[in-house]
Amino acid sequence: MKKILLSLAALATFGFANAQSRDKGTIEITPKIGISGFSEQNEENYTDSNSGVELGATVDYYFNNRWSLRSGLIADKMGGKYRIEQNILAEDQLNYLSIPVNANWHFGSTRKWNLNFGLSPSFLTSAKVKANGTSIKLPKNTIESFQLGFSYGIGYKIEFTEKFGLLIDAQFFNGLTNINKATDERILNGGYSFNLGGVIQL
Template structure:
């Protein structure tokens, strides 16, 4: 019985020592890189997903040990790809997004997080690829701004008090129409899997 009790005490002490409890005002910066997959959706004829790389950094400001506000800058390749009659077509749409997400840190050591919110995105370049030929998509054909609903889940591996490694999955659902060329409503949607380094200031 004594050994069981001592084991429980040791386990509790280990868990407390590794707890990621944050005080109000704590700030964390997380540079990250990931693999993304996006498509264009109109409710009927949807595209194939378009693979890309996600780059950026997020900042978390903690209000208490469970909630933080997450924002930052994220660069994503969105758009779509299709194959028809032996030809390859791709809309390559590059965006810079500013997520505004509530981030809930849960679990006994707060290593898990669940975030959700809105993400304004600004178009930085738009190209149309047909087989080996690339042309610019005119500004008259595509909106330069979009708003999306973003959400995701992540797990942080604590290395020490000031640094950790974040593994997360993020999802984006477009809320606004990006199509200016016709009356057809088209939105971006997709997801990414990311790896980042969490730096506490």
């Protein structure tokens, strides 16, 4: 039993200490799941943040062992929480499908860290407001169906084999375009997510 435990410990140490080379043309797919928090911002105030689940998958195309281009499909619940009256808490539940286009810099001596940044176009899939336990669908003329945001994040990859690893990352989103169609007030989405994903090298 002792030999088995020592062998497992040695294997784990080898996986954590050694980097796998990423040549030009290497492709990695990372299905992931996470928790998110988003709020809405006007010129003066922020709403309280909501909570949601982030689901999606990203694809990295490597130019060398330091740089890759990352894109994919990410489903997020954005919006935020706010009080209509003193005893009524409302929540905008805005579901988006985003397609990030980010430069991804892999750094550290073993290239296990990554820092990504770029633009993220998002498409509204559903929009509701929830108050006092009741959800109401928002009319199409109240919320823009498209938004553009700046997305960025940092992550750490644990490699178990040449073809498989685990990615732990934090991603952030700052809206650049107004989502409000109902009034002249400019409103932007903004938030974050913490994610866990399986990295599969093709």
